[in-house]
Amino acid sequence: MKPRQSRRALSDNSKATVGIAAGIFVLLYLLLTLVSPISATSFIINNFIVLTTPLAFAASGVTLVLLIGGFDLSVAGSISLSNVIAATTMAAHPHSSWGIACLVLVMGAVIGLVNGVCVAVFGLPALGVTLSTNFILAGIALAVLPAPGGSVPAAFASVLSGTIGGTIPVALLALVGFSLLWLLFIKSRTGMSALAIGGDVKAARLSGIAVRRVQIVVYALAGLCYAAAGLYFSALTATGSPTSGSSFLLTAFAAAALGFVSFRGGRGSAIGAIFGAATLTVIPKFLFAWGIADFWVGAFQGLVILVALTIPWLTTKIAGLRKRDGEEVTVGSGPTQSISAMAETA
Amino acid sequence: MFDDVPFITIRDIAKQFGATRALDGVSLDLRRGEVHGILGENGAGKSTLNKVLAGVLVPDTGTVEIDGENIQLGRPKQSRAAGLAMAYQELSAPPNITVAEKLFLPKLPVRLGIVSQRKLYSAAQEVLTAWGKPGIDARALIASLNLADRQHVEIIAAMATEPRLLILDEPTASLPDTTWLFDRIRELVARGTSVIYISHKLAEIRAICDRGTVLRNGRVVKQFDPKTADERELVEYMIGRSLNQAFPDKPDRAEHQAPLVTVTDLSIAGKVHHLSMTICPGEIVGVAALEGQGQKSLFYGLAGFVKADTGSITVGSGSTPARKNFSLVPEDRKTEGLFLTLTAQFNLTISELRRCSPLGTISSRKEKKIAQGAALAVNLPSPFMTRDIQDLSGGNQQKVLLGRVVLSAPKCLLLFDPTRGVDAATKVEIYHMTREFAQQGGAVLIYSTEIPELVGLCDRAYTMYGGRINGEFGGETLTENALMAGALGHGEKVSAS
DSSP: OOOOOOOOOHHHHHHHHHHHHHHHHHHHHHHHHHHOGGGGSHHHHHHHHHHHHHHHHHHHHHHHHHHTTOOOOTHHHHHHHHHHHHHHHHHHOGGGHHHHHHHHHHHHHHHHHHHHIIIIISOOOHHHHHHHHHHHHHHHHHHHOSSSBOOOOHHHHHHHHSEETTTEEHHHHHHHHHHHHHHHHHTBHHHHHHHHHHHOHHHHHHTTOOHHHHHHHHHHHHHHHHHHHHHHHHHHHSSBOTTTTTTHHHHHHHHHHHTTOOTTSSOOOHHHHHHHHHHHHHHHHHHHHHTOOGGGHHHHHHHHHHHHHHHHHHHHHHHHHHHHTTOOOOTTOSTHHHHHHHHHHO | OOOSSEEEEEEEEEEEETTEEEEEEEEEEEETTOEEEEEOOTTSSHHHHHHHHHTSSOOSEEEEEETTEEOOTTOHHHHHHTTEEEEOTTOOOOTTSBHHHHHHTTSOOEETTEEOHHHHHHHHHHHHHHTTOTTSOTTSBGGGSOHHHHHHHHHHHHHTTOOSEEEEESTTTTOSOSHHHHHHHHHHHHTTOEEEEEESOHHHHHHHOSEEEEEETTEEEEEEOTTTOOHHHHHHHHHTSOHHHHSOOOOOOOSSOOOSEEEEEEEETTTEEEEEEEEOTTOEEEEEOOTTSSHHHHHHHHTTSSOOSEEEEEETTSOSOGGGTEEEEOSOIIIIIOOTTSBHHHHHHGGGHHHHOTTSSOOHHHHHHHHHHHHHHTTOOGGGGGSBGGGSOHHHHHHHHHHHHHHTOOSEEEEESTTTTOOHHHHHHHHHHHHHHHHTTOEEEEEOSOHHHHHHHOSEEEEEETTEEEEEEEGGGOOHHHHHHIIIIIHHHHHHO
């Protein structure tokens, strides 16, 4: 048997998928500027980035949980609750907005911690646990703010949705900063362990990884991401709504899929998911520019996801054809594996 | 070389899973620098003992001491800290990490909290070189390695921790030869490491071990000196009965019989190449091969789960519907065969619901009757019928699967490693059921990881290597040595001599 060795390490593998995710977004945005040249102005670009940011954070949180082979539906409830708490308490104490924002982030992490403990320590199914916490959080959000209302101080909102020196969007800085944090995380022992757990939880345990601890940390970090998404959404809308998170539930997973995050665990990057979120956000703009009615948005988003997912599948097929011509093809090289494996089981 | 007092003391370890008593009070002593062989069949409790020592499983009772220091069991971290290291039979590396990462898990070298890539890979390559495998690339993904190199990495990862007690669980299952492994073991032992060497291959235990222990059904049944022990006697301790009784008699065969199953020039997905074989009615034909030589594709291809690229498979006159030709008992009964959360009865009848639903809905009376008939055929006690299958022992689970495939009355039974994780008594029952099926005119194709089983049970056997059949053995030529040599790729030479 001839050893088939791939020189690509894991990080390179994610780089390729992130590249494809970014490429799809850039292509769509360039097309948008062709249809509507105004989209290339810095004002519109800033608006677009601000609009993308809440979904980007939500998708990043989902990516974290998917990475360890878990699932998290509490994304919606967490965002709603963060939003209504920010909108009500900030309205009451406009001068301590930033302190409140920090508390909301802590609350998100605690919610994630509870999810993580239920899944990792009690061994409950992630789907059931997070479905329940999602309902609970949505219920609390309704109790805090039964109807849309409240407000977020302009001072707080304008910083998050504004620019520095009129050129650099704060939201962009937030996303770039977050991406750097992600790169650090994935290179830490915890991040490495998270990948290994997603790859094979049993093997990870046998290799001496503290599986439960890592799972809890990952769920808590995901909760933190959802709270960040809720805060950014609050800044974006400057108001609160008890159902604000529900639209993020499916789109967060869709963005992760567009970012080529494996739903079976062990592969994926939050940076890819951020580009996935941007792609999902650019589609309605595109349709609007074309003058296509709003209710086609969902259908187009679905279509784009489907097309995106076939790109790695196509590369596998092409690689397979080459192989039949007698060429040696290495396994585990490139993005194709995770996605095609994902497609097989989905 | 080292003092003679026990260095590692294992006392009275017991562990029960549902109805199965996997370990029933196992005690062992090891001296410093001793290599201690543990012999036992599949299901004897070897792997469970391992996992208890590694801290992965919490035993019901028992203690382990190293150098007078009591180890808290059930905590992997404690076991590691106490100097225990283990190479698992199932290879414990997640497929999506690199060789270097596996070697240093769970304590990857970090700088300021970040895993230092440069340090990681250079250190890993040094480790690989130091342990005699410089050819393995530290940056390669585990998934990209062949099985032998995965096993090398698994073993090196355990050895590189310089443990006080190293446990090797079937370490040669995927290795081409034992030279590398035995040299490394000798180096470690010279430095004072004690080794538990678990295997069902007596020759290896003889070659490397100072003392040996036979485990059967979770108990220590025999301590022996590997250099002098009688092979036949040890095998009888392993299976718990005299060898002559274990396997049913092989009937005399007619010289020129028309085959029931004829496979011609079969190729499957790059795993099986131009393979031809025949199976006569009433014949049990064995396949011996190392892991991953295409045998799985062959079995699953015959069963119709994998599509063949070329070649033909004919059964009898070819007039019966294809689904009646073959029935497969798959490799992993838990994931491929059984509905774990449902009852034994459901698991028995699920393939034959047609027969218990004359009017479209399932008649529970008919289902029960059919299930009872099948249970009787495979000697499954009827109180088990209403129990969830996951609560039954491995042996009884396997009987249910056998009952299911026999119920479908195939022309040819495909058994893929049917005695894996099955207790010794049930194994013997399975041998007899297989023979009985053959005697009623059926054909049987069986693959087993245990060569002696093939020699004892089969009328004829093929060896497979690299997706091709490289040897055929029957009658006098059907010996363990011949099958082993064939499986290692020397088939033609042996069968010719």
